[in-house]
Amino acid sequence: MNNTIVALSTARGRAAIAVVRMSGDSAIDIAKKFFEPFPTQPNMLKVGTLHTQYFDEHAMCVYFVAPHSYTGENTVEFHCHGGTAVAQAVIEQCLKCGAVMAQNGEFSKRAFINGKQNLTNAEGIIEMIDAETASAAKAGANLLENKLGKMIVSLQNNLLDIVSACEVALDYPEEDLELPTVKSAQNDLNNISQKLSELISTATLGKIAKYGIDVAIVGKPNVGKSSLLNALLGCDRAIVSDIQGTTRDTLCESVNYRDIRFNFIDTAGLRNAADAIEAEGVARARRAADNADVVLHVTDDPTDRSVYPTIRPQVRIYNKSDLFDSEPCCVDSLVVSAKYGDVEVIKQTLYEMFSANEIETSDLLITNERHLDCLKRAKAQLQQAIADCQNTTLDIVTNSIKKAWAILGEITGTCAQEDIIDRIYSKFCLGK
Ligand SMILES: Nc1nc2c(ncn2[C@@H]2O[C@H](COP(=O)(O)OP(=O)(O)OP(=O)(O)O)[C@@H](O)[C@H]2O)c(=O)[nH]1
Ligand SMILES: [Mg+2]
Structure with missing residues (x-):
């Protein structure tokens, strides 16, 4: 059983409404202790009374059942009156009944852990929240829509195809498959490297869009x-x-x-x-x-x-x-x-x-330094693999290709290290 976290999801300060969000295994049970009548079905906002230790709040409540929520966990949202005091009282009530305060970006990090989003989606959300021009927001929206993620996965699949062709040649050396395999691997690697170069070259415009x-x-x-x-x-x-x-x-x-x-x-x-x-x-x-x-x-x-x-x-x-x-x-x-x-x-x-x-008019721009760094490293690794095709044996070639595959995986998060993931989610505001 995991912790149930709570935080204010809307901006702090004077406003018409505030949204307090709770996520975790016990979120629904906790909410039932002080919101009545509790909604009879998920995904529907229901008006009711939220009892806090200070006052009763006329609020709305909606709940989502795992895995059909942003985080992939049971989630409850309270839409209450805005301002600092009301939201604070609602949060205190959640804490009193068993929730704990969320860390910055913890809702989104849980969404990542539960397979609801990849790292590029998360970075897209940050870019959209931070955007101050239409072009910066559009770049973030593209990430969120997973345009880069899809392209990376497809390039990774191309690399795996090459690896498996090489491994067949390695498994059946008597068939003399090695030479044609090396030639076609070299061609395919060149094509993928070219696609990486094209992506890398969009970073100049990407920087302009963002900064x-x-x-x-x-x-x-x-x-x-x-x-x-x-x-x-x-x-x-x-x-x-x-x-x-x-x-x-x-x-x-x-x-x-x-x-x-x-x-x-x-x-x-x-x-x-x-x-x-x-x-x-x-x-x-x-x-x-x-x-x-x-x-x-x-x-x-x-x-x-x-x-x-x-x-x-x-x-x-x-x-x-x-x-x-x-x-x-x-x-x-x-x-x-x-x-x-x-x-x-x-x-x-x-x-x-x-x-x-x-x-x-551009469909996809590289706006994130981390992505650019991964793309450049993956390209360097592919260049190594291409050189290996000429100088060494197929097993060394496949090793280089697998390394390039893993570097690309850092972009979407399938191969990213814990500290990189933590760094990305810590950039989020509280409640996101
Ligand atoms: N007639 C005319 N005067 C101008 C024009 N642009 C600036 N000036 C005048 O030129 C003088 C200097 O202007 P600034 O903008 O302070 O010049 P600056 O290049 O920033 O000067 P420093 O900060 O000393 O390097 C001021 O008296 C301005 O009013 C213009 O287009 N036409
Ligand atoms: Mg001056």
């Missing part, structure tokens, strides 16, 4: 970097003045554009610094540019052809176009007036530059 695009705004003092940040955000965030060296620190703010997020970083003007503090600001500006996905190199001089020294992609921005007498010299640049004009063209250009529109 957005980091854009560093750099340039000499007074060219209008902070004005540009404010215009891009549509609010008066950074201090603007005609004194050179106004901005000393880096300043990062995000704004959603279409279905993605831009993280704009305003920086100190680049010049030979007058003092140690300004020098630190300039160093931070350079670091911000080094770490960004793209650099906006701002100038207010229409004859300026200079390029910011970076390996990152950069876009030259001619700002203060309202003061220009003639067109700026470099045509492959953007011309704006942060003070008087519209700067949407910058967002649009960056959106196209990173092919962010493909996020909308």
Whole structure:
């Protein structure tokens, strides 16, 4: 008999309703002690009275019988009035009658243990809860729908087919099956490796979908970097003045554009610094540019052809176009007036530059570093197996393939270690 756990499943604080959830073998028996009339059948919300030690609460109750619940265990939910005190009293009542407080993510971890979800489903739930843009939520929804999980299982099955063909050849060496088997194994392994490469290559867009695009705004003092940040955000965030060296620190703010997020970083003007503090600001500006996905190199001089020294992609921005007498010299640049004009063209250009529109049409993106790491390791292991095909015997080849199979299994959780599973579920909030 396992513990019956309880927790608040809705957000804490003032709200219309709160949902308290209990899961475990005794969940239904515990609930019957203080909710009446208890629902006569599962999966149906029933209005009734919930007796707490402080007051009687007019609430609703629904129960689910194992294995037909989120956790795969007997589960009861109480839908009661919102706010802190009511939910707390309901939880205390459950604890008094035999339940214990749930850990973060314990409901979902039980769902995993009971085969109700795999690790990628769980990670999809976390990504959806954390998502702040539509594209991040969509990436999470895809994981939850098990699109990645299904693809991984199918690749694993392909690997098992190769292993069994190799093992037949090993079992019947007199039939001389080894050579053709090696050749076809090599072909099949190449195909699977190619599919892994395709998945790995979606990680660039996946990162954008999840975290957005980091854009560093750099340039000499007074060219209008902070004005540009404010215009891009549509609010008066950074201090603007005609004194050179106004901005000393880096300043990062995000704004959603279409279905993605831009993280704009305003920086100190680049010049030979007058003092140690300004020098630190300039160093931070350079670091911000080094770490960004793209650099906006701002100038207010229409004859300026200079390029910011970076390996990152950069876009030259001619700002203060309202003061220009003639067109700026470099045509492959953007011309704006942060003070008087519209700067949407910058967002649009960056959106196209990173092919962010493909996020909308893509079916599956790798958004999770753990998945990416497993895919890269599995691919390296397959490359090893492919090399083994040329240099060694079939038994060594099958060993390498089995290792790749196990690494892929870490993604869905069939071969994941306990500590990895714990780490994933501890990221959940309490009550999930
Ligand atoms: N006419 C005009 N003035 C602008 C424009 N953009 C900024 N300015 C002015 O230029 C001056 C400097 O602007 P900031 O945004 O503080 O420049 P900055 O690059 O952040 O300067 P530092 O923080 O010192 O590096 C301010 O007086 C702004 O009002 C523009 O598009 N047109
Ligand atoms: Mg500034």
